[in-house]
Amino acid sequence: MPEATNRRAYEQVVREKKHLDTPPVWLMRQAGRYLPEYNAIRANHSFLEVCHTPDLAAEVTLQPIRRFGFDASILFSDILVPLQPMGAELTFGKGHGPRIANTIRTAADLEQMKDIEPREALSEVLETVTILRRELPETVSLIGFAGAPFTLATYWIEGGKPDPFANVKRMQYAEPDAFRSLLDRLADMVSDYLIAQVEAGADAVQLFDTWAGILPDREFRQMILPSLQRILSRLREEDIPCTYFVRGSGHLVRSLGETGSDVVSLDWRTPLDEARDILPEGKVIQGNLDPTILLSGDESVIRRETRRVLNEAGDAPHIFNLGHGILPQTPIEAVEILLDEIRGGAR
Amino acid sequence: MPEATNRRAYEQVVREKKHLDTPPVWLMRQAGRYLPEYNAIRANHSFLEVCHTPDLAAEVTLQPIRRFGFDASILFSDILVPLQPMGAELTFGKGHGPRIANTIRTAADLEQMKDIEPREALSEVLETVTILRRELPETVSLIGFAGAPFTLATYWIEGGKPDPFANVKRMQYAEPDAFRSLLDRLADMVSDYLIAQVEAGADAVQLFDTWAGILPDREFRQMILPSLQRILSRLREEDIPCTYFVRGSGHLVRSLGETGSDVVSLDWRTPLDEARDILPEGKVIQGNLDPTILLSGDESVIRRETRRVLNEAGDAPHIFNLGHGILPQTPIEAVEILLDEIRGGAR
Numbered sequence: 001m002p003e004a005t006n007r008r009a010y011e012q013v014v015r016e017k018k019h020l021d022t023p024p025v026w027l028m029r030q031a032g033r034y035l036p037e038y039n040a041i042r043a044n045h046s047f048l049e050v051c052h053t054p055d056l057a058a059e060v061t062l063q064p065i066r067r068f069g070f071d072a073s074i075l076f077s078d079i080l081v082p083l084q085p086m087g088a089e090l091t092f093g094k095g096h097g098p099r100i101a102n103t104i105r106t107a108a109d110l111e112q113m114k115d116i117e118p119r120e121a122l123s124e125v126l127e128t129v130t131i132l133r134r135e136l137p138e139t140v141s142l143i144g145f146a147g148a149p150f151t152l153a154t155y156w157i158e159g160g161k162p163d164p165f166a167n168v169k170r171m172q173y174a175e176p177d178a179f180r181s182l183l184d185r186l187a188d189m190v191s192d193y194l195i196a197q198v199e200a201g202a203d204a205v206q207l208f209d210t211w212a213g214i215l216p217d218r219e220f221r222q223m224i225l226p227s228l229q230r231i232l233s234r235l236r237e238e239d240i241p242c243t244y245f246v247r248g249s250g251h252l253v254r255s256l257g258e259t260g261s262d263v264v265s266l267d268w269r270t271p272l273d274e275a276r277d278i279l280p281e282g283k284v285i286q287g288n289l290d291p292t293i294l295l296s297g298d299e300s301v302i303r304r305e306t307r308r309v310l311n312e313a314g315d316a317p318h319i320f321n322l323g324h325g326i327l328p329q330t331p332i333e334a335v336e337i338l339l340d341e342i343r344g345g346a347r
Numbered sequence: 348m349p350e351a352t353n354r355r356a357y358e359q360v361v362r363e364k365k366h367l368d369t370p371p372v373w374l375m376r377q378a379g380r381y382l383p384e385y386n387a388i389r390a391n392h393s394f395l396e397v398c399h400t401p402d403l404a405a406e407v408t409l410q411p412i413r414r415f416g417f418d419a420s421i422l423f424s425d426i427l428v429p430l431q432p433m434g435a436e437l438t439f440g441k442g443h444g445p446r447i448a449n450t451i452r453t454a455a456d457l458e459q460m461k462d463i464e465p466r467e468a469l470s471e472v473l474e475t476v477t478i479l480r481r482e483l484p485e486t487v488s489l490i491g492f493a494g495a496p497f498t499l500a501t502y503w504i505e506g507g508k509p510d511p512f513a514n515v516k517r518m519q520y521a522e523p524d525a526f527r528s529l530l531d532r533l534a535d536m537v538s539d540y541l542i543a544q545v546e547a548g549a550d551a552v553q554l555f556d557t558w559a560g561i562l563p564d565r566e567f568r569q570m571i572l573p574s575l576q577r578i579l580s581r582l583r584e585e586d587i588p589c590t591y592f593v594r595g596s597g598h599l600v601r602s603l604g605e606t607g608s609d610v611v612s613l614d615w616r617t618p619l620d621e622a623r624d625i626l627p628e629g630k631v632i633q634g635n636l637d638p639t640i641l642l643s644g645d646e647s648v649i650r651r652e653t654r655r656v657l658n659e660a661g662d663a664p665h666i667f668n669l670g671h672g673i674l675p676q677t678p679i680e681a682v683e684i685l686l687d688e689i690r691g692g693a694r
Contacts, residue, residue: 166676169639173648213595216616216637248560250598251616269563269598290563292516301520329513 010072010141013317014204014241014262017282023310023318024071025342026143027335028245029325030064031076034332037063047092051077052124058131065140068335072141072204072319073132075197077125079147079208080155082193085121087114088156096160103159105167107178113185118193126200133201141204144197148209148244149186149231150224153179165214172223183227191234198240206243207231207261213248220255232260243286247324253278268323272312285316288323294334295327302334306341357419357488360664361551361588361609364629370657370665371418372689373490374682375592376672377411378423381679384410394439398424399471405478412487415682419488419551419666420479422544424472426494426555427502429540432468434461435503443507450506452514454525460532465540473547480548488551491544495556495591496533496578497571500526509558519570530574538581545587553590554578554608560595567602579607590633594671600625615670619659632663635670641681642674649681653688 007015009024032038038060041050050056061076080098084090089101104110119126132142154162157171171179194205212224228244235242245265249256256264257279264283266275268290275285293305309320320342326335354362356371379385385407388397397403408423427445431437436448451457466473479489501509504518518526541552559571575591582589592612596603603611604626611630613622615637622632640652656667667689673682 164674165639166642166674169637170642170644170676173640173643174645214616216618218618248595269561271563271565290516292512293520295513295517296520297517298521327511327513329517 008071008139008141008203010143010319011203011241013319014243014284017262017284017317019315019317022343023313023320024141025320025339026070026072026074027064027322027326028074030068030070030074031060032326033328034326034330034335035063035067037067047078048081048090051081054124054127054131057125057128058135061128061132062135065136067332068339070140072143073136074143074145074206075125075129075132075202077128077145079145079152079210081125082116082118082122082146082189083152083156085114085116086189087112098155099160100156101159103167104153104156104182105171106175107181110178110182110185113182115185116189116192118189118196119199122193122196126196129197129200129202142202143243144194144202144205146190146193146205146207148207148212148224149183149190149227150215151209151211152186152190153182154211156182162211165211172219179223180227183224184230187227187230191231194231194235194240194242195238198238204241204243205235206245206263206265209244209246212246213252213267215252217252217255220252225255225258228259228261236260243284243319245286257283263319265319265321266323272309272316272318273314276314276316282317284319285313286319286321288321289338291322291324291327291330294322294330294338297331297334299337302337303341306338310342355418355486355488355550357490357666358550358588360666361590361631364609364631364664366662366664369690370660370667371488372667372686373417373419373421374411374669374673375421377415377417377421378407379673380675381673381677381682382410382414384414394425395428395437398428401471401474401478404472404475405482408475408479409482412483414679415686417487419490420483421490421492421553422472422476422479422549424475424492426492426499426557428472429463429465429469429493429536430499430503432461432463433536434459445502446507447503448506450514451500451503451529452518453522454528457525457529457532460529462532463536463539465536465543466546469540469543473543476544476547476549489549490590491541491549491552493537493540493552493554495554495559495571496530496537496574497562498556498558499533499537500529501558503529512558512561519566526570527574530571531577534574534577538578541578541582541587541589542585545585551588551590552582553592553610553612556591556593559593560599560614562599564599564602567599572602572605575606575608583607590631590666592633604630610666612666612668613670619656619663619665620661623661623663629664631666632660633666633668635668636685638669638671638674638677641669641677641685644678644681646684649684650688653685657689 012018057076091099154168157168241262243263244261250270265286266288289309359365404423501515504515588609590610591608597617610633612633613635636656
């Protein structure tokens with residue numbers, strides 16, 4: 001062990017902004033369909049059922065830790081789960097993604113939205129966090145998470161997978177006050193929810209803003225950066241380290257550095273060395289191996305590309321991760337090769 | 348009329364790299380589902396039927412010209428049409444996008460792919476072009492088009508809408524020679540096909556590389572730029588002006604300037620003034636109003652955002668367009684406001 005400290009490796013990096021020669025590693029969607037033990041549970045339980053049953057959610061969260069010994073574990077849930085107690089009629093069907101029956105597209109629609117106290121309305125999720133903090137090995141950090149306001153809003157406005165965002169953008173331009181109000185109310189829920197997750201046992205949190213990359217930088221700054229800063233300043237008061245992730249963020253890197261997050265998680269299209277030149281000094285970077293690299297199963301390709309990411313991170317404080325969620329088709333061996341390349345047989 | 352010349356406005360810009368104070372304007376997917384006259388034809392004919400019937404394809408191509416008087420007309424067809432004679436078993440079903448039953452994922456699969464002579468195999472499309480050049484007003488340029496090799500390959504490899512590209516990337520890394528050979532054979536078809544469209548009456552061409560934006564710049568340069576340069580050097584020999592479009596290309600702008608295309612068509616996320624600083628001097632830029640801006644129906648928003656695009660283009664040679672295809676939900680009046688703002692009552 002090159003570094004001796006009381007803190008876990010993941011927290012050394014995100015809290016102390018420290019560069020570790022062997023960076024901590026975890027993978028977005030590491031609890032998921034590429035794991036046979038996950039599929040065995042899903043054979044008997046729907047996705048939402050797993051999210052809402054603390055023992056099941058904790059079990060699938062622990063599966064990749066047992067198998068691979070990642071440095072961090074991320075709560076198994078879905079970004080849309082907190083929208084249910086807020087009033088969204090959410091379903092996940094077979095063969096399609098999430099659907100929300102009662103869309104929000106106008107100021108009047110906002111009235112159906114309820115403000116919630118996450119400690120009550122999302123107690124099952126918080127119970128999962130508590131179980132996890134008890135069951136996880138002492139060396140493994142537990143990351144809580146939430147969807148960021150814009151991304152949550154896109155699903156509720158469109159009533160499902162938001163692309164091509166027709167109603168989102170119509171609301172953004174035709175009802176700007178209602179749109180801002182929607183983001184602000186979601187931001188307050190997200191802040192409360194993330195703080196409650198840390199109270200329940202999470203060591204840090206991550207905000208997923210999957211769809212913010214559709215916005216030009218100008219709109220990102222005008223329309224959604226304030227709601228992000230609102231969350232991040234709440235988290236800073238509570239001394240909670242936070243990572244911010246956007247898919248397709250190559251045109252937004254400078255702005256990603258201004259949300260107030262401790263860590264910027266980059267997608268596979270932004271070279272980490274270029275991002276370092278743009279982001280403020282000392283910002284932690286997370287990422288960013290292209291998840292499709294793992295599909296080839298070719299050991300030399302996986303080692304070469306993993307090494308490239310490590311080289312691009314250089315001496316920056318760095319959490320190794322993928323540039324997006326791990327794909328269901330990923331072979332288990334590919335993850336083992338990735339970990340071996342990062343850890344270099346040192347553990 | 349501020350500019351007097353023998354050439355049509357669109358061709359003055361793409362051939363002579365000239366800045367016009369009133370830039371030529373057309374919209375990607377201008378023949379499409381936002382037009383009631385288009386929907387009237389589609390009520391009786393499937394999408395592929397329209398593509399394959401010269402009178403119908405010409406009619407829907409002419410519809411937006413009659414209604415709006417755009418400066419350029421783009422052949423109505425689909426990028427996947429030439430894959431049919433090459434051996435792809437292509438269908439378009441209701442409620443889902445294109446499907447290709449016989450996927451290409453290995454070197455062995457490549458053997459089912461036929462090389463074609465577009466003058467024979469795609470004679471219906473070329474007949475449409477000939478009808479159009481005869482029927483179009485003399486002032487309106489006719490643009491032919493094709494999908495770029497990478498984007499065509501993604502559909503054939505995945506057997507439909509390619510996202511999340513699992514098989515594409517597996518082939519790219521596990522069978523790099525077969526992947527390159529697939530791109531090269533598609534590049535040769537695309538070159539022949541575009542040249543045949545110009546012989547049949549098209550004045551210029553556009554290459555659509557919708558999905559190339561999933562690639563990091565490094566892969567774009569290594570894996571697909573050579574196939575693009577192969578096409579562009581053929582077109583240059585034939586003196587055919589060409590536009591190259593990629594969706595989500597903010598991280599690729601420098602490389603977009605190196606394909607050899609006369610025009611770079613930018614998506615809505617890349618400010619045109621920033622692109623001008625990166626692209627080679629004199630490169631024509633096309634774009635890039637966010638198509639969702641037209642959905643609000645708010646006249647002041649549409650005028651303001653249209654003006655912003657014009658200001659960002661500044662004194663560069665510029666073709667006004669959207670940053671992506673016009674959306675089916677777009678109100679007709681929004682297009683009228685857009686045109687009025689660009690043309691400023693001068694015509």
